[in-house]
Amino acid sequence: MNLSFLATSGFGLNLNLFETNIVNWAVVVFGLYKFLPSFLGKILQKRREGILLELKDAEDRLKNATKSLEKAKADLQLAEEKAKQIKADSIKRSESIRLESEKKAIEEMARIKQSSISDESSEASRAISQLRKEAVELAIQKALDSLPNRLDQLAQENLVTQSINKIEMN
Numbered sequence: 001m002n003l004s005f006l007a008t009s010g011f012g013l014n015l016n017l018f019e020t021n022i023v024n025w026a027v028v029v030f031g032l033y034k035f036l037p038s039f040l041g042k043i044l045q046k047r048r049e050g051i052l053l054e055l056k057d058a059e060d061r062l063k064n065a066t067k068s069l070e071k072a073k074a075d076l077q078l079a080e081e082k083a084k085q086i087k088a089d090s091i092k093r094s095e096s097i098r099l100e101s102e103k104k105a106i107e108e109m110a111r112i113k114q115s116s117i118s119d120e121s122s123e124a125s126r127a128i129s130q131l132r133k134e135a136v137e138l139a140i141q142k143a144l145d146s147l148p149n150r151l152d153q154l155a156q157e158n159l160v161t162q163s164i165n166k167i168e169m170n
Helices: 003-009 022-150 153-169
Strands: none
16 A cells, blocks of 8 residues: 555545446445335335324223213212202201100190199199098087087987988978
């Protein structure tokens, strides 16, 4: 190799086709230009179709998920409304039960009070009746005890006769 030639000549063109491999390069570039687009195009087309299919599938799943979400929101809203209604009904029912219980308790207390009053009244009536009976018996006993001393034999006979006459008239 001649190094002095390279050092002194500077920049130059080598027109020897076999030495420079221009023919090889031309064949390679032509082959790439001719065959690479169809080969790469088919690969890229398949990949593009695969990506589009995956995008369509993802869109379908998104639509389904969105529909499911909307349905779930609607169901949740219905459930919340139903829960509010049940709560309101249970509050009304518990208030109704409480008022009914209070009413029954008041009625029962009034009945017990009335019963005790009537028991007291009947007990008082029996006591009064018993006292009257005892008072009458005591008065009769006193009258019977004092009669023999107050009436002589003649007055007793007159009294008995008058009593018999009164009984016969009635």
